[in-house]
Amino acid sequence: MTQHKTRHHYIRDVLKIVKQRNHSEPVFIQAVNEVLETLGNVVEEHPEIEEQNLLERLCEPERQLIFRVAWKDDSGHVRVNRGFRTEFSSVLGPYKGGLRFHPNVNMGVIKFLGFEQIFKNSLTGLSIGGAKGGADFDPEGKSEDEVMRFCQAFMNELFRHIGPKKDVPAGDMGVGAREIGYLFGQYKKLTNQYEMGVLTGKGVGWGGSLARKEATGYGVVYYANEMLKARGESLKGKRCIVSGAGNVALYTIQKLQQLGANVVACSDITGTVVQKNGIDWEKLRMVSEDERKHVNYFAEITPDSEFCLGGKVWEVPCDYAFPCATQNELDDTDAADLVANGCKMVCEGANMPCTSEALDVFREADVLIGPAKAANAGGVAVSALEMQQNAGLERWSFEEVDDQLQTIMKSIFETCVHCANKYSTKEDYIAGANIGGFLRVAQAMLSFGIV
Numbered sequence: 166m167t168q169h170k171t172r173h174h175y176i177r178d179v180l181k182i183v184k185q186r187n188h189s190e191p192v193f194i195q196a197v198n199e200v201l202e203t204l205g206n207v208v209e210e211h212p213e214i215e216e217q218n219l220l221e222r223l224c225e226p227e228r229q230l231i232f233r234v235a236w237k238d239d240s241g242h243v244r245v246n247r248g249f250r251t252e253f254s255s256v257l258g259p260y261k262g263g264l265r266f267h268p269n270v271n272m273g274v275i276k277f278l279g280f281e282q283i284f285k286n287s288l289t290g291l292s293i294g295g296a297k298g299g300a301d302f303d304p305e306g307k308s309e310d311e312v313m314r315f316c317q318a319f320m321n322e323l324f325r326h327i328g329p330k331k332d333v334p335a336g337d338m339g340v341g342a343r344e345i346g347y348l349f350g351q352y353k354k355l356t357n358q359y360e361m362g363v364l365t366g367k368g369v370g371w372g373g374s375l376a377r378k379e380a381t382g383y384g385v386v387y388y389a390n391e392m393l394k395a396r397g398e399s400l401k402g403k404r405c406i407v408s409g410a411g412n413v414a415l416y417t418i419q420k421l422q423q424l425g426a427n428v429v430a431c432s433d434i435t436g437t438v439v440q441k442n443g444i445d446w447e448k449l450r451m452v453s454e455d456e457r458k459h460v461n462y463f464a465e466i467t468p469d470s471e472f473c474l475g476g477k478v479w480e481v482p483c484d485y486a487f488p489c490a491t492q493n494e495l496d497d498t499d500a501a502d503l504v505a506n507g508c509k510m511v512c513e514g515a516n517m518p519c520t521s522e523a524l525d526v527f528r529e530a531d532v533l534i535g536p537a538k539a540a541n542a543g544g545v546a547v548s549a550l551e552m553q554q555n556a557g558l559e560r561w562s563f564e565e566v567d568d569q570l571q572t573i574m575k576s577i578f579e580t581c582v583h584c585a586n587k588y589s590t591k592e593d594y595i596a597g598a599n600i601g602g603f604l605r606v607a608q609a610m611l612s613f614g615i616v
């Protein structure tokens with residue numbers, strides 16, 4: 166138990182209700198618990214939160230969709246998947262959040278991601294509500310045609326629920342510019358409208374923002390850099406490890422290298438690759454983005470690398486660690502390995518990558534933690550900038566978007582510092598992010614009345 170645990174009976178009561186109501190959704194309960202346990206002092210300072218029952222209202226999605234997605238594979242078999250969209254909160258703007266295509270997607274996973282998205286989107290200071298969606302479709306090993314047919318079938322239902330002022334999906338795991346292209350093509354066909362602002366993460370030639378692809382990873386590093394600066398430290402010459410080799414991991418690695426860090430290892434579903442003198446980023450990008458292959462193949466074509474089949478990247482000694490793959494990928498044993506090997510900072514690129522027990526190990530060892538809601542908010546922030554460009558029929562330069570991203574990440578960090586100092590302890594950026602995100606949402610909910 167840490168000092169962050171629940172202080173207020175109201176929070177305990179809400180948690181109990183959330184657990185009862187969502188008993189089959191452990192990751193959603195984990196996400197709610199991690200937020201509510203940091204809100205004790207805020208709830209004490211603002212009795213109206215309890216009077217208006219804001220917390221229970223916030224933990225119940227405004228709307229949830231589950232739908233059948235039927236499509237034909239290349240051998241002519243009819244396949245059926247389950248599609249989801251959780252429209253969690255629209256108090257700050259249209260529902261906004263990515264779509265995930267992964268076999269382990271279920272309602273609990275989508276709800277945890279949608280719940281986190283409310284606070285993350287609030288922290289950006291932009292006008293976006295919280296949502297998430299996806300399907301239990303596994304893109305691994307599917308042909309280009311199968312991916313296209315699946316995306317079209319998915320949009321055949323989703324199109325009636327989304328719109329630039331209603332709900333604006335984007336990518337997440339398994340969904341990148343290729344899938345957004347197929348989804349947008351089908352939306353356009355079904356509605357007979359060229360509504361650019363209905364999806365973000367589009368190709369740059371047809372309404373996508375420059376720097377959206379890079380934004381999440383770059384933002385993670387900008388946030389980490391702010392945390393280090395506040396401690397009088399820097400990334401220069403530091404050994405870093407990154408989990409994942411997809412969109413977020415790739416651009417985290419690139420920015421780390423640009424700022425002088427030595428990224429010695431990364432990983433994916435096949436295992437971990439170590440390259441002591443620094444990961445060959447251009448080769449990794451080609452393998453992951455262009456060829457859609459894995460780090461086992463990267464290792465095969467990289468003579469000075471070592472590959473560990475199924476191995477965890479957390480065993481590789483480092484100064485700073487960047488989990489950028491998936492939820493609960495780093496547990497207390499991994500955390501203990503990192504601490505024993507001298508790791509001093511963990512900055513989360515993935516959503517909820519550390520288990521609660523792992524976070525306790527880091528707190529105990531005074532390891533700096535950059536919480537996902539703050540550190541990976543750069544992606545959705547640039548999605549909102551894409552919406553702005555689409556609405557104004559504008560196209561901003563890469564530098565312009567990147568400058569705005571840096572300003573937003575700095576401001577998110579300042580919010581975390583302010584709220585940590587006021588309501589928790591110095592450098593408790595987890596509490597800082599939760600509270601900073603929550604306060605803006607709470608204020609809007611109070612203004613709107615009970616709706």
Ligand SMILES: NC(=O)C1=CN([C@@H]2O[C@H](COP(=O)(O)OP(=O)(O)OC[C@H]3O[C@@H](n4cnc5c(N)ncnc54)[C@H](O)[C@@H]3O)[C@@H](O)[C@H]2O)C=CC1
Nearest residue numbers: 337338339381409410411412413433434490491515516544
């Ligand atoms: N794409 C975006 O803009 C944003 C993504 N995120 C989060 O970042 C994380 C990664 O997302 P993307 O890079 O977009 O997905 P992606 O699909 O491009 O890449 C995911 C990578 O993680 C690897 N992976 C999956 N499970 C793993 C495991 N158990 N152990 C090791 N590696 C594993 C995959 O092989 C792949 O290399 C997710 O948690 C996502 O929700 C957060 C903010 C924005």
Ligand SMILES: O=C(O)CCC(=O)C(=O)O
Nearest residue numbers: 262263335337544545548
């Ligand atoms: O760009 C977006 O709308 C959402 C990005 C996302 O899925 C996330 O922040 O987890």
